[in-house]
Amino acid sequence: MKNSAQLLLQEYQIDDLKLKNRVVMASLTRGRADNPGLVPTLLMAEYYAQRASAGLILSEGTWVNSKSIGFINVPGIYTQEQVEGWKLVTTAVHNKGGLIFSQLGHIGSATHPDLLNGELPAGPSAINPQTQSFTPEGFKDTLVPREFSVAEIKQTIQDYQQAAKNAKDAGFDGVEIHAQAGMLIPQFLSAATNQRSDAYGGSIENRARIVFEILDAVIGVWGSTRVAIKFTPVALSHVGIMKPDEETIPTFKYILKKLSDYNLAYLHIVAPAEDLTGTAVEVMQDDYFSHFRNNYSGRLMANFGFTQLSGNAILEEGKADLVSFGAPFIANPDLAERFTYGLPLAESDQNTYYAGGEKGYTDYPYANYKSESFSEY
Numbered sequence: 001m002k003n004s005a006q007l008l009l010q011e012y013q014i015d016d017l018k019l020k021n022r023v024v025m026a027s028l029t030r031g032r033a034d035n036p037g038l039v040p041t042l043l044m045a046e047y048y049a050q051r052a053s054a055g056l057i058l059s060e061g062t063w064v065n066s067k068s069i070g071f072i073n074v075p076g077i078y079t080q081e082q083v084e085g086w087k088l089v090t091t092a093v094h095n096k097g098g099l100i101f102s103q104l105g106h107i108g109s110a111t112h113p114d115l116l117n118g119e120l121p122a123g124p125s126a127i128n129p130q131t132q133s134f135t136p137e138g139f140k141d142t143l144v145p146r147e148f149s150v151a152e153i154k155q156t157i158q159d160y161q162q163a164a165k166n167a168k169d170a171g172f173d174g175v176e177i178h179a180q181a182g183m184l185i186p187q188f189l190s191a192a193t194n195q196r197s198d199a200y201g202g203s204i205e206n207r208a209r210i211v212f213e214i215l216d217a218v219i220g221v222w223g224s225t226r227v228a229i230k231f232t233p234v235a236l237s238h239v240g241i242m243k244p245d246e247e248t249i250p251t252f253k254y255i256l257k258k259l260s261d262y263n264l265a266y267l268h269i270v271a272p273a274e275d276l277t278g279t280a281v282e283v284m285q286d287d288y289f290s291h292f293r294n295n296y297s298g299r300l301m302a303n304f305g306f307t308q309l310s311g312n313a314i315l316e317e318g319k320a321d322l323v324s325f326g327a328p329f330i331a332n333p334d335l336a337e338r339f340t341y342g343l344p345l346a347e348s349d350q351n352t353y354y355a356g357g358e359k360g361y362t363d364y365p366y367a368n369y370k371s372e373s374f375s376e377y
């Protein structure tokens with residue numbers, strides 16, 4: 001039965017931007033920019049347009065410069081050719097009445113020379129993050145990187161700013177800074193990967209400095225209410241040595257307090273995939289999102305493992321303002337409509353996540369709302 005009254009389907013205003021519902025499509029790297037320039041393609045435009053009934057689409061993580069690449073066939077937003085490719089995507093989404101933010105990312109040291117024309121990756125310190133990188137020859141272990149000079153840090157911040165300008169030129173509606181576990185920003189936040197003794201290392205304030213310098217640079221282009229940031233504060237797996245430690249909670253308290261003054265579009269928080277018992281962040285296990293709600297005064301987007309039921313529940317409890325869905329959007333391009341009609345969700349094929357081509361990408365059908373049981377449509 002049609003149920004438009006559920007909170008997930010209510011409109012939501014982010015300053016002057018009206019989302020038609022609170023079902024947000026989270027960023028999904030799909031490895032379809034399979035061309036030498038890492039340029040978004042018409043196939044990608046079709047894929048995103050199919051998902052335009054989401055209240056907001058977040059693009060796949062997108063490289064801010066040629067040194068930030070950490071995965072094959074993932075598009076960038078640092079060349080004019082890439083900007084032109086993204087125009088195809090944003091135009092297709094807008095023509096279907098959707099909204100789309102660009103997710104701006106940098107992989108830092110968690111990459112491999114095979115993806116950097118043979119160059120050694122760079123990060124906050126010359127410390128191997130001990131993760132893996134998806135290269136043209138498959139997964140490879142990360143290496144001991146080069147340490148960023150201060151001039152390189154400043155250049156990287158400028159590259160984020162240029163990428164933000166490019167996102168504007170490409171017709172996006174805003175940007176989300178990709179600070180998920182394993183990326184450059186968390187590499188600065190973690191004392192395991194950041195042992196610098198300058199203004200970007202040591203104290204919590206210093207390790208978090210880059211977060212605010214990147215935000216300030218990007219906000220200079222867009223204004224604060226079109227800029228968001230996504231963190232996975234307590235990820236345990238696939239993060240190498242960047243595991244949560246006793247400084248994680250004070251670090252995020254510091255970041256949340258400072259971010260509360262920013263009036264961002266939203267703060268996007270991913271819940272843990274694992275049991276936190278016995279870890280330094282065990283106290284966050286219960287009522288996870290309340291820890292963020294209580295320490296951050298702005299708009300909050302919740303992510304990880306949400307269903308229609310749990311998504312509506314967290315909105316009803318007032319513990320989040322928006323809910324994002326990642327994997328469910330792969331096989332359910334019409335996720336918001338399926339929630340409207342309470343339809344079962346299709347399962348995605350993990351073998352095609354990064355496989356290239358249309359299969360498992362643009363060939364997942366919409367549900368049939370016009371069948372007899374959905375006559376109200």
Ligand SMILES: Cc1cc2nc3c(=O)[nH]c(=O)nc-3n(C[C@H](O)[C@H](O)[C@H](O)COP(=O)(O)O)c2cc1C
Binds near residue numbers: 026306
């Ligand atoms: C295939 C795939 C690719 C992903 N790529 C990105 C990405 O580029 N950027 C990002 O922030 N998160 C990425 N994620 C994480 C999702 O955005 C989301 O945080 C995660 O899947 C949990 O949400 P879910 O339980 O609704 O899937 C990816 C997840 C999947 C399954």
